Amino acid sequence: MLVGEKVVLRPPEMEDVDTLLRWINDREVGRHLMPHFPYSRAQERDWIERVSRSESDRVLIIQTHEGRPIGVMGLHRIDQVHRQAELGIFIGEKEYWGQGYGTDAIRTLLRFAFDAMNFHRIYLRVNADNVRAQRCYEKCGFVREGTLREAVFRDGGWRDQHLMAVLADEFRRCCSTS
Secondary structure: OEEOOOEEEEOOOHHHHHHHHHHHOOOOHHHHOOOOOOOOHHHHHHHHHHHHHOOOOEEEEEEEOOOOEEEEEEEEEEEOOOOEEEEEEEEOOHHHOOOOHHHHHHHHHHHHHHHHOOOOEEEEEEEOOOHHHHHHHHHOOOEEEEEEEEEEEEOOEEEEEEEEEEEHHHHHHHHOOO
16 A cells, blocks of 8 residues: 555455446546446456556555545556556545545655656646646646647547656655655
């Protein structure tokens, strides 16, 4: 487990299936995630089994110090040669939105990625209209590297995504004491 100021990050377990299913099938929670058909319990169980065996993905449940699961995050497309990975995160419990749990989860995972795993760069894609997420990422040292024009189709139209990244030394300067 990885412990932050507000959160604990732990691997997903089969006991998380119903919670994960509720989150992923909630339109408001999934608004900025990849569009999809609703997931079944069997599909969610298969996903947990698949990510637990994956060498290129490391997925973690975000929970409060009191033990309540509130979200999911992970490092994806892990590239050991170039020491980089793509960050993904969402807070599924809406009452925890805007309270710093996501920021703490990201900083906790980045500390581990840069200090223990020796990564050099963590990047992500964020929808251009997801301003709250962009502010969170900036607090964690991410900078916008570019815009992927009309990269996603959502709400009946094409939408831009921003590519953001943080390098190990940038993160340490930004967030090593917080």
